[in-house]
Amino acid sequence: MLLGYIKRRLGVFLLFMLPAFAVRAQDSLITVLEAELARSFTELKKATVPAYYIDYRVDDVANLHLNTSFGSLVRAGSDKSRVLVSRVKVGSYEFDNTHPQGPDDFEMHEGSDPTELPYENEKIALRMGIWMTTQNEYKQALRGFKAARQARERTTTPVTTAPTNDFSKETPTRYYEPPQADLITAFNGGVWKEKLKKYSALFLKNGDLVEGDVSLQFSQERKYFITTEQTQVVQNNTSAYIHVNGSIRASDGDVIPLHLSYYAVTPDGFPADEKIMGDIEKMIASLEKLKTAPLAEPYSGPAILLAPAAGVFFHEIFGHRVEGHRMKKEYDGHTFKAKIGEYVLPKTLQVYFDPTLTAIDGKPINGGYKYDDEGIKGERVTVVDKGMLKTFLMSRTPLENLARSNGHGRASIGMEPVSRQSNLIVETTKGVPMEDLRKMLLKECKRQGKPYGYLFRDVVGGFTVTDRYNPNAFNIFPTMVYRIYVDGRADELVRGVDLIGTPLAMFAEIQATGNDRDTFIGFCGAESGYVPVSAASPSLFVRRIETQKKPRQHQEATLLSRPGSQPQP
């Protein structure tokens, strides 16, 4: 579960619509999918062990990338693909091939292998790809069902709770968006190559920088989802990211990286050159400061997490532990499984996930969608109300007393969906100004006899572990960390710090929240692949955190100066 690079965003965009005749021509794929689904279901219902459900999910994707380094274009390309993933279920909603088979059932069942379909609408070629996939899925389902039944027969432990279904019953949905124009082909590559080269050339001004990369990725996706329950969802999605990666070599050889990202629905929504270049200049200035910053020793004591860092903190320590499908796995730690109705956070805090949001405080966010990857409409889900745990993020894997999905079944292309986070929002009823958080920090430092506390200004991501075979710890990767001294000295920038801890202990240490809010935009990786997510939170004052040294990347000084570092005549 890794939350990736920071992404900040901008822009809202109107997408071109095609006339109706073009719509029909482009969507012959849905016609083929429907026909093949109906044919397969008719035949598989007649099998000795009949299928009770089939779905097809096709991601029709075009990608484009441009990579520059120190003012030079080093990679450029585009591609398109069409990936099918299918689920065939045998048995019944109550007990099917995905039924948990005990504590060692890490995967629950074999899962789907994605199939790359032709991107051209040649009917027989599409049908053959769909047919092969359906056949294979059915065979896997048969094996899974047999194993699940055998596991049930072996079970001697008395069942103490009411059995839950293996697959939720949902109301069928019909949703259709017309196709968009081909934005990837229309993309002005020449202009953007020059822009990115100009951005990354800023890194040439400092000879100590060892990395100065700026890249752009633009994806246009059309997602098809149909089921034998008569759900049919066809929706579009575009996303564009600019990533800036800079590293500097400190005098001791330590290579220190910083990252900067921008998210927009299409490249038109990116900030103006002046803004991006200004941000890169600031990043370079921060790297220059980090070059001489002292290395921090492991520490335990008070800390403030500024808003973006606090968002990642909540995503890792809290968000992954309310993903519902984990509660059904016997190997999971079940941190909150029995805690619905209990206070798990301070009563001043609310936590909800809202995939219907496209922006927070006017800032576009990337964790939203209309329908999830199981064809369920994305719902706002209040998970914690006034500190009390209310529910979990649900896919179509039901839990006791939570029989339905709330539209959080998500997956990356070609992966099978499970419950995942979307846009995480933490709100407080008692936010205080930053000055007050600092005062609280200093007071707590004095009480604990600490000469300083920590301020985590920015982070690049983090990870956590939720199973019961490993320590249920989290690790967050800060990039800009300051010491705030009790004796009134100026804040001191340090390097080489990772923030670590265990979730339940951390919840009890949250003492106060700021009256501010900022949003971290990134990608989250878990068993169903990488999905875009955001996390918005106020700043936090935490009574005790723990840090450890960051792994070091060492590089000697170069023997010769970097060619072309200064503007050439």
Place this chain on the structure above:
Amino acid sequence: MRILRVIRPVVLFAGWIAIAQPLCAQERESVILKAMKDEMKRTMTDAKYEGHDKPFYISYGINDRHVFSAHATLGALVRSDMFQSRNKSVRLLVGNYTFNDESLDNNLTSPPNANDLSVPLDDDYYGIRRALWASTDVVYKGAAQKYKKHQLTLKEENKKLEDLPHREFATVPVVTKIDFAKPLNLGQERWNNYVKELSAVFKSFPDIEGSAAALTITYGDEYFVNSEGTTIVKPFTTVYLQCGAYMETEKGEPFFDNLVRYARTPEELPSLADMKAEVEKMARKLITAKDNVALEEEYNGPVLFLGPAVAEVFSNAFFSYRDNLVASNTLASTMDRSEGSSGMDAKVGKLFIDNTFTVTARTSLQKFNNISLLGSYDIDDEGVVPQENLVLIEKGILKNQLNDRSLTKTGQVANGHASGPGVLEISTSNGQSTQALKQALIDAAKKDGLEFALIARKISSGGDGVPEIYKVNLETGKEELLRSARMGSGGLKNLKRVPAVGKEKQVVNLPTSGGNLVSFIVPDALLLDNMDAAPLRIPYQEENKIYISSPLKN
């Protein structure tokens, strides 16, 4: 020490003039060459690693590639991409030609560069220099440290260099060859259509469950400069076509085949009509494969190799781990019980294979009987011109090995084969007709008391498609294709005594384990004794039960 980033799956040098030329206008205008030379000169002049020696040799390579690939199934494109990449290679030596950082160590690679810089796609002078600078810095430091360690080793062991197994760096003539690729108007739609049409052939074969056609065309220029003054620019084009199909019997027995074609240029590929006919033939053969007779038990006896299988036999024998005509530059170690290069060194001057064979490296030969030799090259990856008509085996006696510039034994010379074997011609003094060889096969099998004999037309030891092994009736001479037979690859021992060889010559292009193509000019038939064949037993996954009928069948 070297850092190698050039990816060369198959490198062919198409249509460039093998004549030394003075620096031409194009070179003067080449930003890439200028950047390579300027950065090399700066390093040679200015680089100083405190407490270490300066470099005495640097070479830079840049491979500017454009890659088109198309992949289709049943008449529709699954992928069709075109991209450009530029890869670099850097080699830097510290010490001298006789004793340097590569002399006493088998690990010649440099430590990873934590912050490497990619070569720009544009002709960006400073960007190219930066990419070379970043790698050179790491390679130089590694080489200088290693050379110092080697000096210390000599001193501590109190030995003379000649008393230790060591590697020298050969001196070679300076070469200047500049020939840029002519602009290639690929016409992607034409080749997309070619692949789609080939893949559409399988629509007529409903029993085939999976099929695809894929084409990759790679072209561009290779740049090479070194501090000795060698400057090379040479164009390359490679074409790789593959058509594959797969099916299972009801019992789950899998059958597959793979048709592969290499070409020097896209235009040299078979015409669409011819290629479709070949694909159709392959498909027909595949769907009837389940009806072929099976080899029921292991076979030991004479085998007649025909067509491509002859080249496969020689390839397996000449380029094995133990016996390899490409000289190993691995240093023998007192701790290492494997023979390494010394094993082959000891065989020089001795009978290596049957004394009717002579093997000649004709690496720069581009055509034979008007057939393109796709392994051919005029200059190797180290900037060395391959020796013309280099006799490797003369009347069965091993005379030479193929060498690059790393020499591990006195008497070795750099003969321009850093890019692999290139072109090998295997000649024989007493060839016979194929018909005579088949009769000799039958006679030998009878003499051995066997019930049948075998003919191999394709061994496919490299996994390229399925073997083509035929069972020969000793009375009628009738041949039956076996459905599940695997031919032992044989080895040098099988070539020690060769009963009979074909009299016609053929050209076969085969890929090597390193990815390069080797062109073999070999006899069209080869009869060997004491060969092994065995039933091919593929564990079935499960019964191939069809729950939904194939769309091709309804």
